[in-house]
Amino acid sequence: MERREPALTRHEQAQRGGGPRPSGKAPKGPGGIRRSFKAPKKPVKKTQAGKRRIQKPRQAPIVPPQAVAGRALMLVVAIMSFLACLTVGFVTVVNDAATDWSNELVREITIQIRPVDGIDMLQQIDRTVALAQEFQGVGHVRALSDQETQELLQPWLGGDLNLDDLPVPRLILVKIAQPELLDLTEMKATIEDDIRGASLDDHRLWTQQLSSMANGAVVIGFGILILVLASMILSVVFATRAAMSGNKEVVEVLHFVGAEDSFIASQFQRHFLVLGLKGGLVGGAIGCLSFMLIEFLGNTPNEFGAAGQAQALLGTISVSWLGYVGAGLVVVLVAVLTALTSRIAVHSHLAGMD
Amino acid sequence: MIRFENVGLRYGMGPEILKDLTFSIEPQSFQFLTGPSGAGKTSLLRLLFLSLRPTRGLISAFGTDTSRVTKSQLPALRRRIGVVFQDFRLLDHLTTYENVALPHRVAGKMEADYRSDVIDLLKWVGLGDRMHVMPPVLSGGEKQRAAIARALITRPEVLLADEPTGNVDAPLARRLLRLFIELNRLGTSVLIATHDLHLLEQVNARHLVLHDGRMIVDE
Numbered sequence A: 001m002e003r004r005e006p007a008l009t010r011h012e013q014a015q016r017g018g019g020p021r022p023s024g025k026a027p028k029g030p031g032g033i034r035r036s037f038k039a040p041k042k043p044v045k046k047t048q049a050g051k052r053r054i055q056k057p058r059q060a061p062i063v064p065p066q067a068v069a070g071r072a073l074m075l076v077v078a079i080m081s082f083l084a085c086l087t088v089g090f091v092t093v094v095n096d097a098a099t100d101w102s103n104e105l106v107r108e109i110t111i112q113i114r115p116v117d118g119i120d121m122l123q124q125i126d127r128t129v130a131l132a133q134e135f136q137g138v139g140h141v142r143a144l145s146d147q148e149t150q151e152l153l154q155p156w157l158g159g160d161l162n163l164d165d166l167p168v169p170r171l172i173l174v175k176i177a178q179p180e181l182l183d184l185t186e187m188k189a190t191i192e193d194d195i196r197g198a199s200l201d202d203h204r205l206w207t208q209q210l211s212s213m214a215n216g217a218v219v220i221g222f223g224i225l226i227l228v229l230a231s232m233i234l235s236v237v238f239a240t241r242a243a244m245s246g247n248k249e250v251v252e253v254l255h256f257v258g259a260e261d262s263f264i265a266s267q268f269q270r271h272f273l274v275l276g277l278k279g280g281l282v283g284g285a286i287g288c289l290s291f292m293l294i295e296f297l298g299n300t301p302n303e304f305g306a307a308g309q310a311q312a313l314l315g316t317i318s319v320s321w322l323g324y325v326g327a328g329l330v331v332v333l334v335a336v337l338t339a340l341t342s343r344i345a346v347h348s349h350l351a352g353m354d
Numbered sequence B: 001m002i003r004f005e006n007v008g009l010r011y012g013m014g015p016e017i018l019k020d021l022t023f024s025i026e027p028q029s030f031q032f033l034t035g036p037s038g039a040g041k042t043s044l045l046r047l048l049f050l051s052l053r054p055t056r057g058l059i060s061a062f063g064t065d066t067s068r069v070t071k072s073q074l075p076a077l078r079r080r081i082g083v084v085f086q087d088f089r090l091l092d093h094l095t096t097y098e099n100v101a102l103p104h105r106v107a108g109k110m111e112a113d114y115r116s117d118v119i120d121l122l123k124w125v126g127l128g129d130r131m132h133v134m135p136p137v138l139s140g141g142e143k144q145r146a147a148i149a150r151a152l153i154t155r156p157e158v159l160l161a162d163e164p165t166g167n168v169d170a171p172l173a174r175r176l177l178r179l180f181i182e183l184n185r186l187g188t189s190v191l192i193a194t195h196d197l198h199l200l201e202q203v204n205a206r207h208l209v210l211h212d213g214r215m216i217v218d219e
């Protein structure tokens, strides 16, 4: 039975390749291993020629998945991704708000007119309004009415106030239709020169403060993001080391059968990539859900006191698409970092081994 | 192929277990390594397999001084050497088939290319019907055969076997010995560490005898 097809046997042999082997000897040897190895080959080939094998066993992972501290690490990764997503969401909210602030604030200028002895306030106001309207890019200009001024001052000066009796400064609101056309410095100089007691406030100081605060918040946000990712990386390093110690036997055997370090590293890396992806997705999904929840709660009027305050400052609280994109990036980053970190950790562990 | 010159070995601060060994394993040679238990057979195999470095002396494998071999060169050298461990070192979470296929898999070969080889070899060592079970449910002898199969599957240039017949009965031991001899005929140098006298009697081969840390070569 073994001798039936020596040609096939020899052909197979030639294909087998592998290490250097003395030629000429192989095919002969009566009762040879070669022939013995081959014995069942023919029937197998015949029945399954050209087809995928029926009972092809799935290749089990060389490093058993349960040997990697899966659950705990996945939880850590999920929590870290969640925190990272929240940070990204926070950064985008603040950033969007800062953009809104600066956009809105240069669209509005306030001119304050302090009363000066001997000059008629109402006349001054009219002159100022007229003057302001001459500038390019200026939209609607309007003085606060007596009524409005009274309301504005009421908290400090009480209800029955006669503006004519008191030297109260008056305000003129200048809407700017096309900020790009307006020469603010010139406007400021002209108005302050022409009208006695007038001063122009373009809210710059306020804007600057807000935007530097926003920038600070963004920087802090990124700082937090880095710290969160760093602690995740450290957890992965520890988990990898633990997995390697737990799989010492496996690593040893792999070395004995001639595995390269990179092969061993990829065996571990597979698990960590899957783990990082799972953890990242869970954390990212919860992060996105909480974006939606914050948006929902934050914009529900008067239910939560805090929402009102935050809304006043930030406008409608909503995480823009950038936040969701950021969350997606966090998930990818987390998975890649997890896999990469474990790979590097395996390599350094192997390098330290003897 | 593998050459020892005045090799000495001690573990830590302990006594010198192997002293002044000078011998070589020639291509296509067949030899037994014997000696009483604790004589250092396993230690010698570990030296041959480059998993241990000598405390003194020179070992060269395939023409390379092993003290100059870097970590990254080690896998390539090890693939030329097959080892059967006294304690088998099978991976318990892989099937017998996967264990035997491991050297191929580690070398990055496609499963389709080695599958039938592995199956044939498993059948030949009598594990045809134990292919898909895990080592923990194998008997001692079955594990031993799986370990042998794993060492043979890539047809290494040198085969080192540590007590390869320690757990099998006489007929099977003879069969395994025949396997080693066949392998040797095909060009592999074989070194079998054993104190199984029956085994020694069956083949006319060189005996390397370890005694008191020194080696006596009995041609």
Ligand SMILES: Nc1ncnc2c1ncn2[C@@H]1O[C@H](COP(=O)(O)OP(=O)(O)OP(=O)(O)O)[C@@H](O)[C@H]1O
Residues within 6 Å of the ligand: B011, B014, B017, B035, B036, B037, B038, B039, B040, B041, B042, B043, B044, B086
């Ligand atoms: N890792 C080690 N650390 C310290 N001493 C060791 C170590 N391995 C082996 N030894 C000692 O070296 C000596 C030789 O051990 P070795 O395992 O090489 O003997 P052996 O000839 O294989 O014995 P056996 O026939 O029982 O397998 C023994 O005294 C053993 O205690």
Ligand SMILES: [Mg+2]
Residues within 6 Å of the ligand: B041, B042, B043, B086, B162
């Ligand atoms: Mg031993």
